[in-house]
Amino acid sequence: MPDPVKPPAFPDERAPWPGPFVRYDLVKELVVALGVVLAVVVALTVLFSSPDEPPVTIQSWSKAAPADFLGVAVSELNRTSGVATYGPPYNEGTGSVQKIGPISLQEAAGVKVPIETAKDYVLEPLHEVPGAPRLRAALAAYEQAPAALQEKWAANYEKALPEARFVAGVPVLPPGRYGPVAPMMASLLAMGQSGALDGALLAGGHHFYATDYTKPLLFVSAGEYFEKLAEHQHLLGTQWGMMNETGSYPGQVWLWLFSFWYQVEPFKSSSNADALIFMVMGVLSLAFICIPFIPGLNRLPRRLGVYRLIWRDHYREVES
């Protein structure tokens, strides 16, 4: 066997390979790798199955927590909900607009998914209920009333809601000046509990394929019911929820750094946390991509010497 020759620091890439050759069957390796992965997937499926959390729908929410549902519905009608005041991409509000210094990417992108909460979540779905002359009369009375009176009715209803009782599923509030809002909310609750509101919000865009869950998701997520379910499953942002999965399944471990920033100041208490963390992660990702060009950091692999551990046989042979 010839003596190994120490390779030059910068070999001529055009020169023929001076070292030894090894037989290598790429197709065989591919087939073996696919076979092994398939066997592991089948074994893990049999052993652990997959997450099977029942979906939270407007129907399940309005049945389990009707008062919470009505609270959200009346705030959508009165345009005081989180979605109604959110800002871009849903409307021109400013309630959840985030900035990095003077720059707001959210505002720059503009309103791309317009949502008018009173119309989209309450009035339009109620107009789709067939028959129901009392509901028709209530809707007409509400829509013809001045805006100030509409707000007053909805505000009165919202204020009295904590004292509401439910008799055979129908909300009964203490006597008060709720105008047509009370029968409208009772109809919307019935619609929600029947499952019709899920369909109405999905088909709101009148597209043939109803796959846009934006409206029902925003509606459900405004309630305390949904937040408590998320808290129980450790899925809130304050619980490193981005990393977690429902049940006892492993989650998105690779999102640890994104989740980390939300747990520490100044991001934890900042109303611009999303925008700031987006920027921090952008800068860190750029730095990571540029490691080969950053003096000092680009010498790290040589200093750590992990490559010598991987190719230890080669280096032992070369240095002996």
Add this chain to the structure above:
Amino acid sequence: MTGTTPLGAIFDLNVPAHYLSWHFIQISVPNFVVIVLMIVVFVAALLIPFPKREREP
């Protein structure tokens, strides 16, 4: 409808997970297990020797 009941997994993971807490750090046991397994695979990849093959001259 017992004839259509699907078979369950051998280990049912559709139950709430346990969580490890240390100061502000919270991690689920399943995520912790995955991280430990990744470290084990990384160390194994470093330490397990390459299979020896016959070299051609």
